Amino acid sequence: xxxxxxxxxxxxxxxxxxxxxxxxxxxxxxxxxxxxxxxxxxxxxxxxxxxxxxxxxxxxxxxxxxxxxxxxxxxxxxxxxxxxxxxxxxxxxxxxxxxxxxxxxxxxxxxxxxxxxxxxxxxxxxxxxxxxxxxxxxxxxxxxxxxxxxxxxxxxxxxxxxxxxxxxxxxxxxxxxxxxxxxxxxxxxxxxxxxxxxxxxxxxxxxxxxxxxxxxxxxxxxxxxxxxxxxxxxxxxxxxxxxxxxxxxxxxxxxxxxxxxxxxxxxxxxxxxxxxxxxxxxxxxxxxxxxxxxxxxxxxxxx
Amino acid sequence: xxxxxxxxxxxxxxxxxxxxxxxxxxxxxxxxxxxxxxxxxxxxxxxxxxxxxxxxxxxxxxxxxxxxxxxxxxxxxxxxxxxxxxxxxxxxxxxxxxxxxxxxxxxxxxxxxxxxxxxxxxxxxxxxxxxxxxxxxxxxxxxxxxxxxxxxxxxxxxxxxxxxxxxxxxxxxxxxxxxxxxxxxxxxxxxxxxxxxxxxxxxxxxxxxxxxxxxxxxxxxxxxxxxxxxxxxxxxxxxxxxxxxxxxxxxxxxxxxxxxxxxxxxxxxxxxxxxxxxx
Ligand SMILES: Cc1ncc(C[n+]2csc(CCOP(=O)(O)OP(=O)(O)O)c2C)c(N)n1
Ligand SMILES: [Mg+2]
Numbered sequence: 001x002x003x004x005x006x007x008x009x010x011x012x013x014x015x016x017x018x019x020x021x022x023x024x025x026x027x028x029x030x031x032x033x034x035x036x037x038x039x040x041x042x043x044x045x046x047x048x049x050x051x052x053x054x055x056x057x058x059x060x061x062x063x064x065x066x067x068x069x070x071x072x073x074x075x076x077x078x079x080x081x082x083x084x085x086x087x088x089x090x091x092x093x094x095x096x097x098x099x100x101x102x103x104x105x106x107x108x109x110x111x112x113x114x115x116x117x118x119x120x121x122x123x124x125x126x127x128x129x130x131x132x133x134x135x136x137x138x139x140x141x142x143x144x145x146x147x148x149x150x151x152x153x154x155x156x157x158x159x160x161x162x163x164x165x166x167x168x169x170x171x172x173x174x175x176x177x178x179x180x181x182x183x184x185x186x187x188x189x190x191x192x193x194x195x196x197x198x199x200x201x202x203x204x205x206x207x208x209x210x211x212x213x214x215x216x217x218x219x220x221x222x223x224x225x226x227x228x229x230x231x232x233x234x235x236x237x238x239x240x241x242x243x244x245x246x247x248x249x250x251x252x253x254x255x256x257x258x259x260x261x262x263x264x265x266x267x268x269x270x271x272x273x274x275x276x277x278x279x280x281x282x283x284x285x286x287x288x289x290x291x292x293x294x295x296x297x298x299x300x301x302x303x
Numbered sequence: 304x305x306x307x308x309x310x311x312x313x314x315x316x317x318x319x320x321x322x323x324x325x326x327x328x329x330x331x332x333x334x335x336x337x338x339x340x341x342x343x344x345x346x347x348x349x350x351x352x353x354x355x356x357x358x359x360x361x362x363x364x365x366x367x368x369x370x371x372x373x374x375x376x377x378x379x380x381x382x383x384x385x386x387x388x389x390x391x392x393x394x395x396x397x398x399x400x401x402x403x404x405x406x407x408x409x410x411x412x413x414x415x416x417x418x419x420x421x422x423x424x425x426x427x428x429x430x431x432x433x434x435x436x437x438x439x440x441x442x443x444x445x446x447x448x449x450x451x452x453x454x455x456x457x458x459x460x461x462x463x464x465x466x467x468x469x470x471x472x473x474x475x476x477x478x479x480x481x482x483x484x485x486x487x488x489x490x491x492x493x494x495x496x497x498x499x500x501x502x503x504x505x506x507x508x509x510x511x512x513x514x515x516x517x518x519x520x521x522x523x524x525x526x527x528x529x530x531x532x533x534x535x536x537x538x539x540x541x542x543x544x545x546x547x548x549x550x551x552x553x554x555x556x557x558x559x560x561x562x563x564x565x566x567x568x569x570x571x572x573x574x575x576x577x578x579x580x581x582x
Contacts, residue, residue, distance in 0.1 A: 023434065049433075051459065052455060052458060052459050052462070054451075054452065054454075054455025054456070054458065054459065056426075056451060056452040056455065057425070057426040057429075057451075057452040057453075057454075057455030057456040057459065058426075058455070059426070060423055060425070060426025060427050060429075060430060060452055060456065061426050061427075061429055061430035061433065061456065061459065062430060063426070063427050063430060064426060064427040064428060064429060064430020064431035064432070064433070064434075065430040065431065065433065065434040066430075067415065067427065067430070067431050068430075068431050068434045068435045070434040070435075072434070087420070087423075087452075088418075088420075088423050088426060088427060088452075091418050091420055091423070092418045092420075092423055092427060095418060096416070098401070099398060099399075099401040099402060099406060099416060099418075100398060100399075100401075100402070100406075100408050100415070100416040101399065102408075102410075102415070102416070
């Protein structure tokens, strides 16, 4: 049996603490649940450090630990809490190497989850970090991707914002891009939308559409190959970029870059431009496969 | 108790800091320094004394300063030429020409840079102290100490029993807003309520020095009342009635004091001149 993303993260963290002598910082880590089962059952003596509930200070404490090159992993249980946790990561850790030639490598595990949580903390908030120089942003949804980015973090001296999603923890499969010069439209999918994008692609293909897909692990720097650029240029209708955040951020920004590169239209779908309520009818969820299908049929026309 | 030898040493350091700021003041006026500059004149006995307390313990602590940190940098032995270059915006400056006056640092003295956001040095210093277990000093202004995240960090430093000293340079001002307008409590009381050692004292070296005995044994906060002689930023004076401890101790040290003062003025003047010629 392949390992799930949950088990993979747990194992990497165990090694990080036990063999690399690193630390994990966060709130309520050692309580029931162990952050969705992604933490090994270890305690402060092993490097699993419980912070107080002072969120803003907590972010700064993680930055101070990083400044000592202790390679801290900082857990933010809901991405929406970044409004309080982000300031010193963004204004200090991200600038430290450039201003003082003192790297401040911190691995931020920021966890998205949505549904029934109203204004509290739902969805992904990677766009909040996106505009700051000196940061790398990734959104791993598979065991292979997570291992790759952890290894890369340990080999560099950079600040990593790792946009996780609880919905992916049970996943044990890897994704594959499907891009060639014969696609009518290419989906560029980020975070949890990658699962629904695959579903939408399959359904649309059954109806005769030729849909490509690019799975995005690296949000910043965003990577695109010449082959992918060529496929977009030759497509009929450009790209549909999907995100688990509001589109006025990473999605529109990537869209703008690709539009300049390919001269093709870039459509985006993410959270709606409204506040989420707690009830089902007032919630604000990332695009589901039927939303994606509808949007694409709208762009390409009925078949 | 402070010995006469240490007292004199503290005065010498204060003299170095004061004369540095005196010349920096002129250079701001002459527009050789072209960005906001936060002069620490009037407050120099705090870092001069604390650095001497640490020296006798034979410890090289981690230092987290804030925007008004020239005296901190100089007292702990930061390279003078590099500070001058930094204020002149040169790549050879202590923060490679990026730090200006507010964001200086010095690797050789374990002093970490400040990002100009008040109080960030609180949590960051606590985090660094926690993982390194190395004695750490965090300098804060009386206003920066009010930042919610500083209070959160103080509480956690106490909980973790860190070898850390918080020094509040209490000049009673946040730019020009007095403490009584902003709050009805004192930082030493806050520290005590967090189960730390907390004291509220004047910037008299003889008083400050007494607190050496608990240094880094328990988390401690010293709220040290002091006076900022010049404007918040730039070259100017809000009042000529401000008490000046340097002037008063200069008098006390008599001829020897004058000699020391003159020595540092000439030395620094020479250094500034050389760096300016290299422009
Ligand atoms: C987070 C943040 N808020 C506000 C400011 C604007 N500001 C700069 S210095 C200052 C006053 C600082 O007072 P204090 O900490 O007492 O230090 P002092 O200047 O008196 O030495 C203020 C309000 C800032 N730099 N950072
Ligand atoms: Mg003040």
